[in-house]
Each structure stands twice: as structure tokens, then as C-alpha cells.
Amino acid sequence: MREIDERKKRKIDLLDSSFTEKKTAIEKSKESTIKELKDFYANEAKVKSQREAGRIVETARLDAKKILFDAINENMDSTFNTIRQELKNYTKKPEYKKTLEMMVNHAKKNLGKNVVIHSNADDSVNIKAMNVTVGATIDTVGGILAEDNNGTRELDLTFEELLRTHEDDVKSFLLERMIK
Numbered sequence: 001m002r003e004i005d006e007r008k009k010r011k012i013d014l015l016d017s018s019f020t021e022k023k024t025a026i027e028k029s030k031e032s033t034i035k036e037l038k039d040f041y042a043n044e045a046k047v048k049s050q051r052e053a054g055r056i057v058e059t060a061r062l063d064a065k066k067i068l069f070d071a072i073n074e075n076m077d078s079t080f081n082t083i084r085q086e087l088k089n090y091t092k093k094p095e096y097k098k099t100l101e102m103m104v105n106h107a108k109k110n111l112g113k114n115v116v117i118h119s120n121a122d123d124s125v126n127i128k129a130m131n132v133t134v135g136a137t138i139d140t141v142g143g144i145l146a147e148d149n150n151g152t153r154e155l156d157l158t159f160e161e162l163l164r165t166h167e168d169d170v171k172s173f174l175l176e177r178m179i180k
Contacts, residue, residue: 072178079174080163084141087159091142097126100144103157104130107146114149 090096100123107115117127118135123142127134138145143158163170 072175075178076171076174080167080170083163083170084159087141087163091122096142100126101130103144104132104146107144107155107157108132110155111146111148111153115146116149116151118145118147119143 116133116135118138121137140158147154
């Protein structure tokens with residue numbers, strides 16, 4: 001009986017030690033797996049947060065550029081409105097008559113001596129005094145629209161057209177001034 005008890009005891013001890021070893025191995029495996037999972041998800045969270053931070057920064061950068069672009073456009077619009085107002089004021093000055101004469105002479109040089117000059121109602125009086133054919137009145141702040149006597153070629157020297165054709169140059173000049 002003793003022998004049987006000892007065998008049982010050895011088997012129980014063997015099972016107990018085997019159980020303890022397996023339990024220890026499982027604990028180590030569990031701790032290792034938990035550490036790997038923690039490291040994986042910590043790294044995943046770090047990568048996602050960096051990606052989100054980059055997206056937020058880029059969005060803010062684009063928003064800032066848009067705000068700057070809108071401010072520049074608003075400033076450009078305001079400047080062009082001021083230029084238009086200054087052109088209206090210029091038409092009331094005495095030197096404007098000389099400008100009209102230069103425009104008519106330029107039209108004669110490019111279209112021939114017999115030109116038809118269109119202008120606004122206020123300028124037509126000055127144009128008649130220049131010994132040229134006066135055409136219909138046009139809606140313009142100032143300047144002239146000239147055509148040859150056949151009506152086949154025209155030269156638009158109205159302030160609006162001159163400003164429109166030089167708009168890019170004016171914007172570049174103004175942008176340089178704003179950035180400095």
C-alpha cells in the first residue's frame with residue numbers, strides 16, 4: 001500500500017510539477033501576448049495620431065492660404081474700384097482734354113485720317129472740336145472707341161478696355177507691393 005501511495009504521490013507530484021510548468025508557460029505566453037498587443041496598439045495609435053495631426057496641419061495650411069488669397073482678391077477688387085473712381089475724377093480735369101487729343105491722333109495714325117470717334121456724351125463736345133467725325137455715344141467712363149470710315153476696323157481706347165487689357169500687369173504690380 002505504501003508503494004501504491006508513493007506511486008500515487010509521485011504521479012501527483014509529477015502532474016503537479018507538469019501543471020506548474022504549463023501554468024508558468026501559459027502565464028509567460030499571456031504576458032508576452034499582452035505586451036505585444038499593447039505595443040502594437042500603442043504604435044497603431046501613434047501612427048494614426050500622427051496621420052491625423054498631419055491632416056489637421058495641412059487643412060489649416062490650406063485654410064490659411066485661402067484666407068490670404070481671399071484677402072488679396074478683396075484688396076485687388078477694392079484697388080480696381082479706386083482706380084475706376086480715379087479715372088472718373090480724371091475725366092473732369094483739364095489735362096484729360098489733351099489725353100483725348102492723343103487718343104484721337106493715335107486712332108488716326110492706326111486707322112487712317114478719316115476715322116469715326118465714339119465717346120460718352122460729355123466727351124463728344126471736345127471730340128467735335130478736333131475736326132473728326134463723331135459717332136454714336138457709348139457708355140464709358142472716358143476715352144474713345146475709334147473705327148475707320150468703312151467700319152471694318154476699330155480701336156478701343158476706352159478706360160474700361162485699357163484697364164481690362166492691362167489688368168494682369170496692374171495685378172502683378174499691386175501684388176508685388178502687397179507682398180513687400
